[in-house]
Amino acid sequence: MSIPILKLYNYLLISIQTEIDDKTAIQFQEDLLDKIHKTGATGVVIDLTSVDIIDSFIAKVLGDVITMSDLMGAKVVLTGIQPAVAMTLIDLGIHLQNVATALDLEQGLIKLYQELRV
């Protein structure tokens, strides 16, 4: 099952709420880039509130999809990163530079709005 991507005005919202396997992660990467292309979205919020743990492959895919989205002109905000996930990301050397983060979905949308003004 693929991860649903919700379009809300100029933004795309994604909430990852279950453990995802490698195939789902790759599928998500493709789906998100495709949806950015189709909708012309300017911002993306990826909510990780329900993600307790992250492995190196998923972390890498996540880092990649953020860079790719940025290339395509969509700003990504990550929200709800839990302590264990933050530690894994840094341990793996994925520093997510230039990535905005926020506490939750609402704050993420506010952050996008502040940065993009659209």
Next chain:
Amino acid sequence: MSIPILKLYNYLLISIQTEIDDKTAIQFQEDLLDKIHKTGATGVVIDLTSVDIIDSFIAKVLGDVITMSDLMGAKVVLTGIQPAVAMTLIDLGIHLQNVATALDLEQGLIKLYQELRV
């Protein structure tokens, strides 16, 4: 994999984008009612834009979950119902009375806001 439920202020947003099996549908029903209880959400938007076809069991679960949410005090708006889905619902005698509908997620949120004013 369960269907993610996004919380945005007082509303819950759900986008069903893949064919769901019976088990996932039942799980979704439980998850949604649980989330309404936990968050005190006053409105729910269920977006069916990507659902091409619906079987009798899923249609029944959908009808039930709307009635249940209503009992718990959360107003449900269904959005993006495709022609084939509308036909199936009526053919199966699921009339979804008192259920608001709208074209897409944005319109669904506007409808909730107009009805609830919160």
